[in-house]
Amino acid sequence: MSLKIGEPIPKFKLNDKNGEVFTSESISGSAVIYFYPKNFTPGCTKEACGFRDAFEEFTEKGAQVIGISSDSEASHQKFAARYKLPFILLADTNGVVRKKFGVKSTLLGLLPGRETFVFNKERELVYKFESMNAKNHIGKALKHL
Template identity: 50%
Template sequence: MKEEAIKVGDKVPDFELERQDGGFFRLYDLIGKKNIVLYFYPKDSTPGCTKQACEFRDQYEVFQEQGAEVIGISSDSVASHQKFEKAYKLPFTLLSDKDGQIRKLYKVPRKLGLLPGRVTYIIDKEGVLRYIFNSMTKPLEHVSTALEVLREINSEEKHYKKV
């Protein structure tokens, strides 16, 4: 039986991975505190991934204003992430999923069966998946779409607080 991919409305699975600073990151440590932009990307320092990471960097303050944390995941090593972070002054967490376990857990599809996919998951403060954006060829749209979804989530929260 094939396992189902996680869908919008599902509670996301927890995980723990090594950060670029050598410490460990656990997803559920953010639940209840922040919205989460969890983005899977193919490879550090490649043109599309660099463009995407730099756009997340340039918009990072806006993500913070939206009550969100940005987390990037690829199968690159911690050392590769450190170089990538330093070269482009990335202010957010990069996680090393060397064996692809988290990619499998989240059912991130591969492109042509070979290349690791580029997928962004928007998770609200309750740990519920609110949106999935899957596009290998539009790295910058991952950032603009994530911000749009976060603004919607935040306006819903304000609406519920008023009611």
């Protein structure tokens, strides 16, 4: 079941690209948590670079940007290095956190979905957006912070 507006950030614990444990409790202020299918694919690279290019706008609004996919820590490390991504990438290799957020798969369940969640400083969901069109997520997230 997908998160509903007003619900809190689900509790989770995942490793970041450096193998460090990151928990949902460590999120302070507003947050944009986006789920994407796979590192190094055209759409996901476009989306990540869009968040990178707007990163200063997100930080000026007091928001953390967190990207989550089923890729490994090592893959995240390479992806972040190649595209100079300044934000947190988390490895949800078993899809547990994806399920907690209710992110659905597409293409008959073959492809993990692309969905962005915006949380206010009280850690409540204020906006969510689901679309495989990667370029729309950044502007919509900024608009709802």
